[in-house]
Amino acid sequence: MAAFHHISLLTKDSHENVRFYTEVLGMRFVKNTVNQDNHRMLHYYYGDYQGAPGSVVTFFIVPHLGHRYENKNFIATIGLKLPQNSLDYWKERFIHYSIDYTINDRQIHLFDPDQVEIILTETDLPPLALDHQVKNEVPVDKQILGLNSSQIHVNDPQATSDFFETFLGWxxxxxxxxxxxxxxxxxxxTETDKPSHMGRGSADHIAFAVTDDAALEALHQRAEKQGWQxxxxxxxxxxxxxxxxxxxGNRMEFATLTPGFTIDEPLEKLGESFALPPFLANQREEIEANVYPEK
Structure with missing residues (x-):
């Protein structure tokens, strides 16, 4: 079965971002690190207690980021799934935080501080397993289970559908x-040829879970053989x-399930310090000195 691994977006304000995803949504801040393609940019990860693949939402922190323009192609919405009998709890929670929302059957629609649409869907699934439950005020039987959906917006949906069918059999x-x-x-x-421009709340990519390095390499070889970009x-x-x-034109990522977030921090301390994977550890001083300053 196919599954999400994570979704990554852009935010302007790290403090608002952390507050919303940890305090309001009750996710764990599992990693404070750097964008490996631009070491000036911080990269924050949120998820369940383990930061398990499929539970993770990440943000690149870009101070002074401008408005996003979603035209010809873009990725939109973070769909998250809830356990059974939790919808009323979340409605009351959003009222408590003075967050506007709408209800559609078993779904709550709202927006994060960067105007990213969040869709919480109540499922018939049980709560998170004990070792995945986040230690916070959200009751364990109401906590977010993980990613549920997202949207790819394109000029030619058939071509994108053909990509997933040919490459992955989806x-x-x-x-x-x-x-x-x-x-x-x-x-x-989408119905315009005007180019899209990344900005606050833009999604950089959707990542799908791949079992291991061997499976990823097989995908890589298949992509080369089929001529994908x-x-x-x-x-x-x-x-x-x-x-x-x-x-x-949207970026898709295929990411392995391991080794996970505990390679540079113990599980109980995830997100508490500025973490760098081993291959960046010797650049810590330079990286920390050059991170984009916030206000």
């Missing part, structure tokens, strides 16, 4: 790829990744 039915029993990806049409295959320390541009 079928699109009624604009939707059903990854597993609960999780799905939507492929939706490969950006790179690279170790991020916490996982190994293959980046491909789907035909509509």
């Amino acid at each position: 079928t699109t039915i009624d604009q939707r790829i059903q990854l597993n029993a609960t999780d799905f990806l939507e492929i939706l049409p 490969i950006e790179k295959i690279v170790s991020r320390g916490y996982f190994k990744s293959l980046y491909i541009r789907e035909p509509g």
Whole structure:
């Protein structure tokens, strides 16, 4: 079965971002690190207690970031799944925090501080396993389970659907790829040729889970053979990744399940210090000195 690994976006304000995802949504701040492609940019990760693949939302911190323009192609929405019988709790929580929301059946729609649409969907799933529960005020039987959905917006949905079908064997039915029993990806049409511009709340990529290095290398070889637009295959320390541009121009990542976030911090201390994977550790002084300053 297919599954999400994480989704990565851009934010302007690290403090607002941390407050919303940890205090309001109750996710754990599992990693404070750096964008490995631009060491001036901080990279924050949120997830369940383990930072397990499929639970993770990440943000690149870009102070003074401008408005985003979503036109020809873009990725939108963070869909998150809730355990059974938790919808009323979350409605009350958002009222407490004075956050506007709308209800659609078993879904709550709201926006984060960068105007990213968040969709919380109540499922029939049980709560998080004990070792994945975050230690905070959100009751353990109400905590967010992980990623549930996202949207790819493109000029030619058929070409993007064909990419997923040919490359991965994932079928699109009624604009939707059903990854597993609960999780799905939507492929939706745009109606302009005007270019999109990244800004506050833009999604940089969606990442899908791959079992291990061997499976990732097999994907890499298949992508080369089929002629897809490969950006790179690279170790991020916490996982190994293959980046491909789907035909509509959006970045897709395929990331391994291991080794995970405990390679540079113990599990109980995740997110408490500025972490660098081993291959960047000897550049710590330079990296820390050159991070983009915030206000």
